[in-house]
Amino acid sequence: MIRKYKFGDPYPTDAIVKEVDLSNEKFPYFIKNMDKEVLELTYKMNKTDVVYGLGENMHGINKRGFHYTSFCTDEPIHAEDKVSLYAAHNFLLIEGEMNFGIFIDCPQKVEYDIGYTSFSILKITVKPVDSYIYIIEETVLNQIVKAFRELIGESYIPPKWAFGFQQSRWGYQNEEDIRTVAKKYRERKLPIDAIYLDIDYMENFKDFTMDKKKFPDFEQLVKDMKKENIRLVPIIDAGVKIEEGYSIYEEGVENKYFCTDINGEPFIGAVWPGRVHFPDFLNSKARKWFGLQYKVLLEKGIEGFWNDMNEPAIFYSEKGIKKAFDIIEKYKGKDLAIYDFFDLKDSILNVSNSIEDYKAIYHNVEGNRISHYLLHNLYGYHMTRGASEAFDILEKEKRILLFSRASSIGMHRYGGIWTGDNSSWWQHLLLNIKMMPSLNMCGFLYTGADTGGFGGHVTYDLMVRWIQFSIFTPLFRNHAALGTRDQELYQFEETNVFKQLLDFRYRFIPFLYSSFIFASKKADMLFKPLHFIYDADERSKTVEDQLILADTVMIAPIYEQNAMGRYIYLPEEMLCVRINKEGNWEYVVVDKGHTYMHLELEEFVFFIRKNQFVYFVNPAESVDDLNEDILTIIGYAKDVEEMECKVYKDDGYTKAINIENAYTISVKKRRKEWFAESTNKNISFEGVHIFS
Ligand code: MIG
Numbered sequence: 001m002i003r004k005y006k007f008g009d010p011y012p013t014d015a016i017v018k019e020v021d022l023s024n025e026k027f028p029y030f031i032k033n034m035d036k037e038v039l040e041l042t043y044k045m046n047k048t049d050v051v052y053g054l055g056e057n058m059h060g061i062n063k064r065g066f067h068y069t070s071f072c073t074d075e076p077i078h079a080e081d082k083v084s085l086y087a088a089h090n091f092l093l094i095e096g097e098m099n100f101g102i103f104i105d106c107p108q109k110v111e112y113d114i115g116y117t118s119f120s121i122l123k124i125t126v127k128p129v130d131s132y133i134y135i136i137e138e139t140v141l142n143q144i145v146k147a148f149r150e151l152i153g154e155s156y157i158p159p160k161w162a163f164g165f166q167q168s169r170w171g172y173q174n175e176e177d178i179r180t181v182a183k184k185y186r187e188r189k190l191p192i193d194a195i196y197l198d199i200d201y202m203e204n205f206k207d208f209t210m211d212k213k214k215f216p217d218f219e220q221l222v223k224d225m226k227k228e229n230i231r232l233v234p235i236i237d238a239g240v241k242i243e244e245g246y247s248i249y250e251e252g253v254e255n256k257y258f259c260t261d262i263n264g265e266p267f268i269g270a271v272w273p274g275r276v277h278f279p280d281f282l283n284s285k286a287r288k289w290f291g292l293q294y295k296v297l298l299e300k301g302i303e304g305f306w307n308d309m310n311e312p313a314i315f316y317s318e319k320g321i322k323k324a325f326d327i328i329e330k331y332k333g334k335d336l337a338i339y340d341f342f343d344l345k346d347s348i349l350n351v352s353n354s355i356e357d358y359k360a361i362y363h364n365v366e367g368n369r370i371s372h373y374l375l376h377n378l379y380g381y382h383m384t385r386g387a388s389e390a391f392d393i394l395e396k397e398k399r400i401l402l403f404s405r406a407s408s409i410g411m412h413r414y415g416g417i418w419t420g421d422n423s424s425w426w427q428h429l430l431l432n433i434k435m436m437p438s439l440n441m442c443g444f445l446y447t448g449a450d451t452g453g454f455g456g457h458v459t460y461d462l463m464v465r466w467i468q469f470s471i472f473t474p475l476f477r478n479h480a481a482l483g484t485r486d487q488e489l490y491q492f493e494e495t496n497v498f499k500q501l502l503d504f505r506y507r508f509i510p511f512l513y514s515s516f517i518f519a520s521k522k523a524d525m526l527f528k529p530l531h532f533i534y535d536a537d538e539r540s541k542t543v544e545d546q547l548i549l550a551d552t553v554m555i556a557p558i559y560e561q562n563a564m565g566r567y568i569y570l571p572e573e574m575l576c577v578r579i580n581k582e583g584n585w586e587y588v589v590v591d592k593g594h595t596y597m598h599l600e601l602e603e604f605v606f607f608i609r610k611n612q613f614v615y616f617v618n619p620a621e622s623v624d625d626l627n628e629d630i631l632t633i634i635g636y637a638k639d640v641e642e643m644e645c646k647v648y649k650d651d652g653y654t655k656a657i658n659i660e661n662a663y664t665i666s667v668k669k670r671r672k673e674w675f676a677e678s679t680n681k682n683i684s685f686e687g688v689h690i691f692s
Pocket of ligand 1: 169170199308309405421479
């Protein structure tokens, strides 16, 4: 059941897709305190209550013991004390005496104190109060998520090639760099499907331009790469450079498509290209206009994009930088003691992404001037929505890859997200693991972290362990910051292990893709905490470093340096598949309970749940090269003689996806032998390995 409440005068965020009538009943579960300015909701937590949700955020699957702020932030250091990352995912799921979900639908800042100030108190603060709040009640956790996901609509589905391995780096300068990456991957037979173009492909960081000196024949490059089954994925930034003669700038000014300042003049901020204006994505005309600009790149054969800096990130504003220079001027030549020195230092440090700047920006929403500060969390969402809506006009046949850095709930229908500028830290591998189910709850299925870490210098062992996890995530992209150690997989002395891991990924893609489509269409999570499946199992409530994938597979990655194995908790017995150092697969049924598994650096395991199976194909160097008609089945039949599974398969582009077209694989035991059959006559089976 879903109950809807209205506070103040809420802005239509378009986060939900279903009509729900306002409830007349008293607001449940929370003590509600509201005045003109602020709405406070207070809930008393029992000791064993678990609070799930909040999508892209720091800390665990269980969000207790910290505080979080929904305010999309360009946060370059994902440290434990950070309260906001790039997203505003206002959904919580509380497992207590009664289980329920709560969704705060609004574009402004929302604060969550989840047992931080007072250990047993969950307090939500919405300021100003204007919001719709939904309370979702079902008995089991999974059903609450499903009801919520049905409320917010189907998750974005990318083209199939976007499930292949992707290589990115901030610093690829020119055509030569891109060709080299492609060549090295192909030479070493390391599968790859995409190479990213970061800001350097543009002419002076101007959106929808290409630097002709660095990329003399862009179209030819795109074509050549495509022949190798490699797609190029350019970045699009939110800020538009102020430059006479630059058509986007001129059209934007002429049509009043940019955000304004208090005087109604286009707001001036600064990002990569220096001084910029910000397109007014909250204005439907401006949004459409900017979306249609992607056409130049689509026409050159581009099939995917990543939207960056759309919190929006602002390096500085005119006013902000002037204030900083005034302070520097004031202290120049002085003998600075501690507080003056700090003041000097902070004058520059605090100039970026300042609240004062966000408060100085205005949107024109169908004729009404509204402060950006109040709509902040919708900016990246509506940039991505604009692109997606334009693709529906510009690319009728094909799905286009699209993901964003900033997001809020609602955007999950238009694109995916990557989790931003993490670091080459072991703790960020663990954070990546923990974040996946939280993101899925909020509708974000096409997601993943920068594998190997963005900031800092990756080591061989971190890369190996990280990939042992990323082979399971829909977005699997190696990306790194300018100035960090090279981390393309061919840069490491030993590339054999990477080949084995990527081969595993490609064997697994048909299963992952099919599971992804079902998760989107059925409002399901792809990654679940163990407790969502084993809800009667108390121990599983606190397991945060293992996940269930597609209800079938359990993964238990290693995320500690120099670990030669780990403890794994099994809520019931499962089939363990171990990929050993030589790349061979070994099988053993493991009992319920805690097990220590010795796993050297090049080894990893995954588990298949009781009475289930997974299908694999032969590896290939790209998704287009996969032969999905020859399958190998691996399963665990504990107490059944027959098992079934649905497989969704298509050309990987088609926009109309109908899961009714899925085919069925059944495996059956006849006279002690297992064999498989399929309702799809094209499918044949290379091997059927059912353990019992
Ligand atoms: O502040 O375009 O998160 O992936 O490489 C840095 C350069 C700007 C931030 C993105 C990152 C990208 C980088 N961008």
